[in-house]
Amino acid sequence: MKRIIFILKLSTATLLAACQNTEKPVHSTIQKNQTMSNFTVNKTEEEWKKTLSEEQYHILREKGTERPNTGKYNMHFEKGKYTCAACGYELFDSDNKFESHCGWPSFDNEIGNGRIKKQTDYSLGMARTEILCGKCGGHLGHIFDDGPTKTGLRYCVNSLSLEFKSANDTLK
Numbered sequence: 001m002k003r004i005i006f007i008l009k010l011s012t013a014t015l016l017a018a019c020q021n022t023e024k025p026v027h028s029t030i031q032k033n034q035t036m037s038n039f040t041v042n043k044t045e046e047e048w049k050k051t052l053s054e055e056q057y058h059i060l061r062e063k064g065t066e067r068p069n070t071g072k073y074n075m076h077f078e079k080g081k082y083t084c085a086a087c088g089y090e091l092f093d094s095d096n097k098f099e100s101h102c103g104w105p106s107f108d109n110e111i112g113n114g115r116i117k118k119q120t121d122y123s124l125g126m127a128r129t130e131i132l133c134g135k136c137g138g139h140l141g142h143i144f145d146d147g148p149t150k151t152g153l154r155y156c157v158n159s160l161s162l163e164f165k166s167a168n169d170t171l172k
């Protein structure tokens with residue numbers, strides 16, 4: 001009898017573990033779809049897959065994070081503007097970029113109020129503020145209030161979420 005109870009308990013535990021594994025992506029898909037409807041640029045995930053590289057898709061649409069000190073804009077300090085890599089919306093000016101030594105491109109402000117949306121992110125067992133492109137909902141990174149400049153803000157952004165437009169190019 002004890003053996004049967006043990007087997008039953010084991011089966012239940014396995015089933016629950018399986019549910020937890022499948023629950024996560026379903027939950028994030030629902031969140032993504034709910035988020036998408038709030039943005040003016042709306043594409044299906046299939047459409048995004050066609051326009052973004054695999055790495056960009058993972059960061060922008062699946063809320064991934066690039067490894068620190070690997071992004072092409074981490075130590076990039078040319079004059080210009082940074083746009084959303086998914087939809088081209090202007091998000092940051094190089095004047096607001098600073099070296100935070102955290103391994104990701106950091107800004108102390110966004111170009112204009114409302115260009116970047118904020119929402120609470122409870123992943124990793126803590127509450128953080130996620131930042132998203134205000135036009136397409138692409139995941140950019142997170143914002144923290146430990147910035148060293150006057151604004152006190154640190155927008156910590158994945159390079160893969162950004163494209164750079166040089167000030168020299170804009171003058172042409």
Ligand code: FE
Pocket residue numbers: 084085086087088089133134135136137138
């Ligand atoms: Fe965008």
